[in-house]
Amino acid sequence: QSALTQPRSVSGSPGQSVTISCTGTSSDVGGYNYVSWYQQHPGKAPKLMIYDVSKRPSGVPDRFSGSKSGNTASLTISGLQAEDEADYYCCSYAGSYTFLYVFGTGTKVTVL
Amino acid sequence: EVQLVESGGGLVKPGGSLRLSCAASGFTFSSYSMNWVRQAPGKGLEWVSSISSSSSYIYYADSVKGRFTISRDNAKNSLYLQMNSLRAEDTAVYYCAMTTVPYNWYFDLWGRGTLVTVSS
Numbered sequence: 001q002s003a004l005t006q007p008r009s010v011s012g013s014p015g016q017s018v019t020i021s022c023t024g025t026s027s028d029v030g031g032y033n034y035v036s037w038y039q040q041h042p043g044k045a046p047k048l049m050i051y052d053v054s055k056r057p058s059g060v061p062d063r064f065s066g067s068k069s070g071n072t073a074s075l076t077i078s079g080l081q082a083e084d085e086a087d088y089y090c091c092s093y094a095g096s097y098t099f100l101y102v103f104g105t106g107t108k109v110t111v112l
Numbered sequence: 113e114v115q116l117v118e119s120g121g122g123l124v125k126p127g128g129s130l131r132l133s134c135a136a137s138g139f140t141f142s143s144y145s146m147n148w149v150r151q152a153p154g155k156g157l158e159w160v161s162s163i164s165s166s167s168s169y170i171y172y173a174d175s176v177k178g179r180f181t182i183s184r185d186n187a188k189n190s191l192y193l194q195m196n197s198l199r200a201e202d203t204a205v206y207y208c209a210m211t212t213v214p215y216n217w218y219f220d221l222w223g224r225g226t227l228v229t230v231s232s
Contacts, residue, residue, distance in 0.1 A: 098174045
């Protein structure tokens with residue numbers, strides 16, 4: 001079993017929207033509605049942005065939204081802001097004793 | 113304040129051992145499952161191990177199974193990761209992470225991490 005597949009990088013101008021895909025298999029992303037997304041700035045710990053595919057924790061701007069179709073989940077950032085420039089990782093519950101969670105490969109979001 | 117603080121990282125030779133600790137505060141530690149997640153330098157996040165609130169259920173990634181042991185001491189509000197037979201590829205920042213809502217499958221509380229470097 002291997003990491004979920006994300007694009008290496010995406011970019012957009014301030015105010016634009018960007019979407020990050022996260023492709024897994026029927027054993028992880030496609031099998032459970034337990035996909036979460038994390039934002040990580042350099043030298044910092046990851047921060048939860050989306051959980052259970054599309055739910056936002058308190059304090060996360062509504063510019064961040066999540067969805068899923070089949071084995072692919074997506075994170076959309078609308079109205080891109082300078083502070084959104086960071087690495088983003090998806091994560092899925094996988095339910096196996098040796099593969100309980102699987103993270104994505106990570107995507108660098110650049111605000112032009 | 114609810115927080116997790118890791119300690120115990122450092123430089124160790126290949127084949128050596130190290131024990132990481134994660135001190136929890138601000139919540140009822142014994143009620144929550146806990147996890148270790150690592151990140152190699154310049155690389156992505158990797159789930160390492162999980163332990164249920166009462167230590168009844170323990171899970172390991174294939175990459176560390178048989179070499180790492182997760183444990184907890186609920187009386188001391190602490191989580192541990194005993195790492196043996198360390199390899200260069202175990203070099204990473206190790207994060208303690210958890211969900212503050214039981215029976216959910218995400219990580220909404222993270223420590224700041226502790227760096228483990230395996231090198232001769």
